[in-house]
Amino acid sequence: MESEGPVQAQAEVAELLSDLIRIDTTNTGDTATSAGERVAAEWVAGKLDEVGIGSQILESERGRASLVARIPGTDPSRPALLVHGHLDVVPADPAEWSVHPFSGGERDGYVWGRGAVDMKDMDAMVLALVRDWARTGVQPPRDIVLAYVADEEAGGALGARWLVDEHPDLVADCSEAISEVGGFSITVRDDLRLYLVQTAEKGLAWMRLTAGGRPGHGSFVHDDNAVTRLCQAVARLGSARLPTVLTPPMRDFLAAVEDAYGVEIDPDQPEEALARLGSISRMIGAALRNTANPTMLQAGYKTNVIPGTASATVDGRFLHGQEEEFERQLASLIGEGVQREWIVHDQAVETTFDGPLVDQMVAALRSEDDGARPVPFTMSGGTDAKSFQRLGMRCFGFSPLRLPADLDFASLFHGIDERVPVESLRFGVRVLDRFLRAV
Structure with missing residues (x-):
């Protein structure tokens, strides 16, 4: 009214x-x-x-x-x-x-x-x-x-x-x-x-990844390439689909969706049901797990020079109560030889x-x-x-x-x-x- x-x-x-x-x-x-x-x-x-x-x-x-x-x-x-x-x-x-x-x-x-x-x-x-x-x-x-x-x-x-x-x-x-x-x-x-x-809102974990390697001439064979090492870490992060975690607000939300649409939601694969919500499902779906999305890359200054370092920025977000688990997930995906530093980190x-x-x-x-x-x-x-x-x-x-x-x-x-x-x-x-x- x-x-x-x-x-x-x-x-x-x-x-x-x-x-x-x-x-x-x-x-x-x-x-x-x-x-x-x-x-x-x-x-x-x-x-x-x-x-x-x-x-x-x-x-x-x-x-x-x-x-x-x-x-x-x-x-x-x-x-x-x-x-x-x-x-x-x-x-x-x-x-x-x-x-x-x-x-x-x-x-x-x-x-x-x-x-x-x-x-x-x-x-x-x-x-x-x-x-x-x-x-x-x-x-x-x-x-x-x-x-x-x-x-x-x-x-x-x-x-x-x-x-x-x-x-x-x-x-x-x-x-x-x-x-x-x-x-x-x-x-x-x-x-x-x-x-x-x-x-509720996810925690903020914007980070910079930096990989080091041996610089040299671009025409040589290089087993220690900072760009390659960084890109491998970035690819692992960008393609990872971290496990679903249902926090209390999202459990309540999914219950409301079940009731409103008359559907049963699989708690292990809730995205299928969320698709009914249209485009907003992208926003909602991102709150079902921790995420880490590469956003920027920087390396080198000349085509025929292997740089000594390469860096990337990553937009990381973690659910309430998931900060320590997110740290473990990041460490596993980034791997050896790549350093991580926080740009912005908030609860x-x-x-x-x-x-x-x-x-x-x-x-x-x-x-x-x-x-x-x-x-x-x-x-x-x-x-x-x-x-x-x-x-x-x-x-x-x-x-x-x-x-x-x-x-x-x-x-x-x-x-x-x-x-x-x-x-x-x-x-x-x-x-x-x-x-x-x-x-």
């Missing part, structure tokens, strides 16, 4: 998102070549200031800015709720897009551009909602802390992690947090949609799908969609929950969107022609309004 909801917030959310997309916040992983988040943080601060909400901007490095604001609740004795989102986006090549990735244009009922789903949509929905509240005098039951942070796309060292390490007082009283990636729908049939709420996060906060998520979704069935899941990627969880918060992915049944949502994360339906944004505003008024 759809409600009228906060009218002004729904009216302006698409425009706010468009404006935010037009601010290039590309994060290359290196401050020297990144656009930086300062302009976006100042834009958010200005939008909050227009309605009387104060905020502060903090920089970890020049231009790498995060913003924090607090919305006072009616009961200051209660722990606060953190609502966080990142301002940075991954790079985008305009030549690959049908629209310019930083145009922020609205077309065919969608807002298009880099960050439309990851995650300036949530940034805009929250901003639209708190602006509406400030105009109409709505006060939540407890303090809500807003954090618009830098650097999530490169692991958060200059954003959420820096805030937790250097300014923990700004968020230390928060007992729970919501952010990306969760709350979006998968259509089972006209009267049933699963809404995936993230209660897996997991909480349970229960308690008053979860009850309110469920109630808010069902109030706006009679066919909603919220279910927990594990996110294959990583979010800033890794940093905020260090302060003892229970972290959830809850960025609610009711999506068209035929939208290939999973492909839009870091994908070409990233876009989000305007009606989904308005739905998200209504759900967040119900949720945040009740928590």
